[in-house]
Amino acid sequence: MPLSSPWDGFLAKIAACASVADLDAIEHELFGRKAGALTTALKQLGGLAEAERKTRGQECNAARVVLTEAVALKREALKCKGMDSLAKDDTLDVTLDLPEKERGHAHLIHEYIRKAEEVFGRMGFDVAEGPELETEKFQFDLLNFPKHHAARDSQDIFYIHGTKDPEDRELLRGHTSTVQIRYMRQAGRKPPFRMICSGKVFRKDADATHSPMFHQIEGLMISKDVTLANMKAVMETAVKNLVDPNVDFRWRTGYFPFVEPGLEMDLRWRGDESKSREGRWLEVVGCGMVHPNVLKNVGIDPKKFQGFAFGFGVERMLMIRHQIPDIRLFFNGDLRFLKQF
Ligand code: DAH
Numbered sequence: 001m002p003l004s005s006p007w008d009g010f011l012a013k014i015a016a017c018a019s020v021a022d023l024d025a026i027e028h029e030l031f032g033r034k035a036g037a038l039t040t041a042l043k044q045l046g047g048l049a050e051a052e053r054k055t056r057g058q059e060c061n062a063a064r065v066v067l068t069e070a071v072a073l074k075r076e077a078l079k080c081k082g083m084d085s086l087a088k089d090d091t092l093d094v095t096l097d098l099p100e101k102e103r104g105h106a107h108l109i110h111e112y113i114r115k116a117e118e119v120f121g122r123m124g125f126d127v128a129e130g131p132e133l134e135t136e137k138f139q140f141d142l143l144n145f146p147k148h149h150a151a152r153d154s155q156d157i158f159y160i161h162g163t164k165d166p167e168d169r170e171l172l173r174g175h176t177s178t179v180q181i182r183y184m185r186q187a188g189r190k191p192p193f194r195m196i197c198s199g200k201v202f203r204k205d206a207d208a209t210h211s212p213m214f215h216q217i218e219g220l221m222i223s224k225d226v227t228l229a230n231m232k233a234v235m236e237t238a239v240k241n242l243v244d245p246n247v248d249f250r251w252r253t254g255y256f257p258f259v260e261p262g263l264e265m266d267l268r269w270r271g272d273e274s275k276s277r278e279g280r281w282l283e284v285v286g287c288g289m290v291h292p293n294v295l296k297n298v299g300i301d302p303k304k305f306q307g308f309a310f311g312f313g314v315e316r317m318l319m320i321r322h323q324i325p326d327i328r329l330f331f332n333g334d335l336r337f338l339k340q341f
Contacts (some may be wrong), residue, residue, distance in 0.1 A: 007063035008039070014070045020078050027071050038064055108341035109215055109330060112242075112318055113198045116217055119241045123234060125194040125219060130179030132200055133160070135168045138178040143258040143262045144293040158202050168174045172202035176218035177258060180290075180309055183220065184298035194224030198314065209282065215314035220290070222300070222307030228261070228289055230307035235265060235287060238312070242266060243284075243321045248279065258290025261311060266322040277325060284316045 003011060010030055017023040041060050041118040045053050059176070092143050105111070117127050140152055151174070152156075160170040183189065196219040221234070235251055238250060245269055254264035265285045271278025287310035292302035315327050322341070324330075329337050 003063055003066055004059050005061070007067065010037070010063075010067055011070055014067070014074050017074055020075065023071065023074055023078060028068055028072075034291075037230045038067070038221070039107075040329070055264075088162070105328075107338070109314060111341070112314060113215065113217065115274055116143070116198065116238070116242055116312075116314075117196065119218065119238060120217075125221070125235065128183045128195045128197040130176065130197055130199065132173055132202075133170060134178050135170055138169050138181050139171055139173055141171045141176055141177075142181045142294070142297045144291050144297070145257045148276075150255065156205070157204055158204065161220055174203050175311060175313060176216040177309065179211045179218055180220050180294070181298060184222075184295075184300060191300060191307070194221045195219065203247065206328075207314070208328070209319075211327045211331060212316065213331070214327065217312040219310045220297075220307065221309075222290065222305050224305060226307040230272040230314050231263075231287060231289070234308075235285060235310060239265070239267065239284075239317075243317050247320065254286055254288070258284055258289060258291050260291045262288035264288065267317075270323055271322065276323045282316055282320060284309055284320065285312045287311070 009036050010026065012024050014023065017026065028036065030036050033039060040058070045060065047180060047307065048056060054213065077238055106114075121127075136152070139157070145151060157174050158172040160172070161270045163235070176197055176199055179199075183193075183195055184191075196217055198215060200213055201216050202211060202213050203210070219234075221230070236249070239247060249268070250266050252264045252266065254262045256262045263282055263286070265287070266281035266283050268281055269277050269279060273279030287308060290307050290309050295302040295305060318330075319327065
């Protein structure tokens, strides 16, 4: 049924709505509880003469039904239109070739330490840990350093000022040999054992082969019949697996208060000595048979048990493995360097 004026005008307005907001406004204009056109018309019916009230009443009712329906249909249509344009304009092409996301990875030192744990793990070594903040007792005393040994000099070691007990000053550990002591003193721990421990160490040193912070892998093997020959075999296996199966190495005697005898192993840079570094030797590990005093200090009877200890410089092994000329490259965060590994 065609609507009478003014309701047909509203039909046209509804049809012309371009958005849900427009439609809401018209709905309010028509049906608003206080001033809606239809609401007002219905209210006014009561004041009309009977004949007119009847016709007007019918018109109003018809208008209410038709306009309500028109609003609902228009609302639905506008929603669909929204979905249509979303589908048209906002498409995601899953076949598009996007630029590849750059992936990070662990720093090569940490990757390498994990590899070392695997290599030593195959030789029966457990992994231990120890603190970076240490005391003079663990750094020196229990490792058989004499009271006035030059290594205690604060020129090499980062001492922590304000330590309460002057007899046991705090410091940043200068080597991981501290963990030997902590490991052997652990309650309930009895030899035989094989352990390695890796971590940061700190010294006041800085040039192409020294850094104020670097990493060591410490190791310890104690049992009734471990010999120097066992030590050399373990060291050589480690170097061949972790540096290069064909690496050139040499043994030298070395002095460390906590071993007797003490040895050092050097690895050779590739090349033929024509340049400053090539063909020369780099010291990568100190080791030796654990000194009887050290065993006594941790409550192990040196007449019953013996063994060896070693400490690798992690960066130096990597330097020979990859022929990296300067230890500072590990730590200055240059992505051109780091991305190669
Ligand atoms: N702690 C020594 C250093 O930092 C390295 C070392 C030498 C460790 C001999 C050992 C060892 O366990 O037996 O220079």
